[in-house]
Amino acid sequence: MKEIERSTRNNLEGIGGWLNPSRYGWERISYWLQRLTGVFLLIYFIGHVYETSTIVNGQNAWESFLELTQTVWGHLFLIMVIGASTFHSANGIRLIFTHAGIGLGTPGRPDYPYNPASLNYRQKSGIWIALILAAAAMFYGFNVLFGV
Amino acid sequence: MNNTAIDNKNEQKITLKVYRENRGQDSGSHHDTFEVPYKKWTTVLDALLYVKSYMDPSVAIRYSCRMASCGSCGMKINGVPKLACYTKISELEKSTIECEPLSNFPIIRDLVTDFSRFFNHHKSMQPYIQTNDSTEADTSKGTFSFYQSPEDVDKYLQFSYCINCGLCYSACPTVGTDLNFPGPQALAQQYRYFADTRDESKKRLDIVDDRHGIWRCHFAGSCSKVCPKGVDPALGIQLLRSYMLGISKNDKVPAKKIEVNGNNNNNNGADTE
Amino acid sequence: MDLMSCLECNESIKMVSRTILKESQIMKIHYITGIAAIFVVALHIMMRLVVPFEQSLEYEYIIANYKNIIYVLILESILVLISVHGFNGIRIILLELRQSRAWENMVTVVTISAMIGLIAYGTRTIILANGL
Numbered sequence: 001m002k003e004i005e006r007s008t009r010n011n012l013e014g015i016g017g018w019l020n021p022s023r024y025g026w027e028r029i030s031y032w033l034q035r036l037t038g039v040f041l042l043i044y045f046i047g048h049v050y051e052t053s054t055i056v057n058g059q060n061a062w063e064s065f066l067e068l069t070q071t072v073w074g075h076l077f078l079i080m081v082i083g084a085s086t087f088h089s090a091n092g093i094r095l096i097f098t099h100a101g102i103g104l105g106t107p108g109r110p111d112y113p114y115n116p117a118s119l120n121y122r123q124k125s126g127i128w129i130a131l132i133l134a135a136a137a138m139f140y141g142f143n144v145l146f147g148v
Numbered sequence: 149m150n151n152t153a154i155d156n157k158n159e160q161k162i163t164l165k166v167y168r169e170n171r172g173q174d175s176g177s178h179h180d181t182f183e184v185p186y187k188k189w190t191t192v193l194d195a196l197l198y199v200k201s202y203m204d205p206s207v208a209i210r211y212s213c214r215m216a217s218c219g220s221c222g223m224k225i226n227g228v229p230k231l232a233c234y235t236k237i238s239e240l241e242k243s244t245i246e247c248e249p250l251s252n253f254p255i256i257r258d259l260v261t262d263f264s265r266f267f268n269h270h271k272s273m274q275p276y277i278q279t280n281d282s283t284e285a286d287t288s289k290g291t292f293s294f295y296q297s298p299e300d301v302d303k304y305l306q307f308s309y310c311i312n313c314g315l316c317y318s319a320c321p322t323v324g325t326d327l328n329f330p331g332p333q334a335l336a337q338q339y340r341y342f343a344d345t346r347d348e349s350k351k352r353l354d355i356v357d358d359r360h361g362i363w364r365c366h367f368a369g370s371c372s373k374v375c376p377k378g379v380d381p382a383l384g385i386q387l388l389r390s391y392m393l394g395i396s397k398n399d400k401v402p403a404k405k406i407e408v409n410g411n412n413n414n415n416n417g418a419d420t421e
Numbered sequence: 422m423d424l425m426s427c428l429e430c431n432e433s434i435k436m437v438s439r440t441i442l443k444e445s446q447i448m449k450i451h452y453i454t455g456i457a458a459i460f461v462v463a464l465h466i467m468m469r470l471v472v473p474f475e476q477s478l479e480y481e482y483i484i485a486n487y488k489n490i491i492y493v494l495i496l497e498s499i500l501v502l503i504s505v506h507g508f509n510g511i512r513i514i515l516l517e518l519r520q521s522r523a524w525e526n527m528v529t530v531v532t533i534s535a536m537i538g539l540i541a542y543g544t545r546t547i548i549l550a551n552g553l
Contacts, residue, residue: 010171010395012260013324014516018249023228024319027369027382031321034366035514042507049500049543055487059480065430066478085475089459096452098367101390107282107306107343111380117385119369328519359440359525360514363448392445393452 026120030127034091037084044081075145082141090130098123101141162186164195166207167248170257179246180204186237192245193221193232196259208258210223216376219313223259223261224248229315229374250318256364266317269334272302273356275341279347281405294403296347307340307384316371316381328360332371335362339384342391345403353392362389439515447509454506461499468492487550500543 012132021032029137053067068074097103161183169177182203184195200207211221221232221317237245239390253261271401281307316332323331330338335356342352345393365385372382390396442450450466468486469477486492512532516525 008254008265008327009247011251012327013251013318013321015325017324018321024368024370024373027367027373028321031366031368038510039514042503042511045503045507046539049539053542055480055483056546056553062444062480062483070478085462092455093459095367096456098386098484099389099452100393100395101387102395104383104386107303107380107383107387109302110306110309110380110508114375114378116369116372116378116380116383118372118376118380118386123369142468322517326520328520329517357443357445359444360520361444363444364513364517393449 025119026124030091030095030130032088034095037088040086041081045082048073049051078145079138079141083138085121086137087102091127091131094123094126094130159185159187162195163196163244164199165198165244166196166258167245167246168207168258169249169255171255172257180190180207188236188238189421190237191233192223192225192230192235192237192240192247195245196232196247198382208256208260210260213308218310219311222250222313222315224318227276229318231313231315231376234376250314252318252320252323253314260312263312263314266314266331267312267332269330270312270337273330273334273338274342274349274352275337277344277346279346279402280348291408292405294406295406296345297402300345300403303345304340304343307336307343307381310340310379310381311377313328313335313376315376319370321368321370322364322366324362326364327407329364330361332365332385334385335365335388336371336379336381338362339388342388343400345400347355348402353388356388357392362392365389437509442508451506451509454502454509458499458502458506461495464495465499468495484553485548487547487553491552493547496547497544500540500547504536504539508532508539 010058018032021029051065051069054061094103103120103122105120108117162185164180164182164184166182167177168180171176176374182199184198184203186195193209193214195211196207196223200209209221209223209232211233212218213220216231216234218233222229222253223232224230224247225232225235226240226242227248232247247257247259249255249261253263253266273312288317288336310333312333314333316336320329320332338352338356340346341349365382367382367386369382372380375381387396391398472482487496509532512528515528515532
């Protein structure tokens, strides 16, 4: 069975394929970022639920845990979370519309140079807007956390 | 005569790095490098055939029509899936061109890959017109032709231009890890038959509603980016999914059947496929 | 491994799995929880931003929040929505990585258990903090 699995998986691009978003344009970058931010946010969420649970052990436990997280690195991590959640949300909304077939154009009669209707500027600008919103949210978070 | 003189003067050489492996002999893989002369119009396939003719006849490639119609010569050119016959060396603007077999297809030898899994996924989509009318198959009752308006045809025509070259299957990041995901080609074909007014199958949406089915497409768009025929598989997949989400309503009116009487072919000028 | 057996084993192994929910239903839940989570997380952040950041982390302020029933409902819905959305996302990624019946069953069981576990743990915090 192992032998069969190895040979059927011969020449599969594998996880390296989605970790390298550089070859296929913005939509591939969006796919890569959506996954990375999704996994990162779930890890943060689990940590956040655990972190905030220390409140039930009284004020001392809560404040000693705060000391661990309210550091420069803790704040930088939080800024990453702000950026990741903004991008994941904005791009996620775009993707839900896309998956519902909205904003993709209609099938037609392809002609040279065969530019695909689905990879249009509505989609690309959606990705760019998500990135700009994430950068703006990170900037705002930086101002709040570091009080610049 | 004049043109030839100019061309000879401008003849340049390109370095072709070709992936070599023989799965039958299990002797590992390596790259062979060839210096090949090229002109403005030389395609990667031309260069590979030059290598086969004058340098190393053992290089294995699959090709046929040389005009992007048969879909045989798909390979990774500088890391991106392309048809070798449709890619000009001069347009790549690189001094070295690396030819590798398509990712996600098991390698047989050198640049030749095994398409069995790809075709199996295609077959599992039931890629043929299905009607509920049993009389249609009974030729003793006369033959029928379907009436389709140009608008009806436009709904699926684009997707029927697929040449099964496998470039989209090679570019798809989900296919890269999920063997059971049908891939962009098969899913776009599912939409092609779903959108066809001649097809009356009620099972099409169920076929792809699987944990390894259409929902494993995340619109990375790479399939449409590499498609050499403008099929835009990503568009077909999302349009099919909009029916599954209930956003698009399936109000398809089955194509009207018109009896064809002998030589009097009364098809009202409807142009099908 | 000879060439012929290599070709034969490329037949894709289709696994017919009996599931409680169809994949389309699961994905509808995924989209709905995603959109709903954006709204409740936005409320959660806005309720934190009405006071200066440092004050929002003070013990008494947070305990007071946990006694506010609207805030509690927001926290609980964030907990449920993001757990469902996040662990389904992880399930999708893991299903795409390997394909075998054992792996897929394991992925389903682990992600559902983790989802229930996290919801239970977060709910415990909310209930206990509400009683403080």
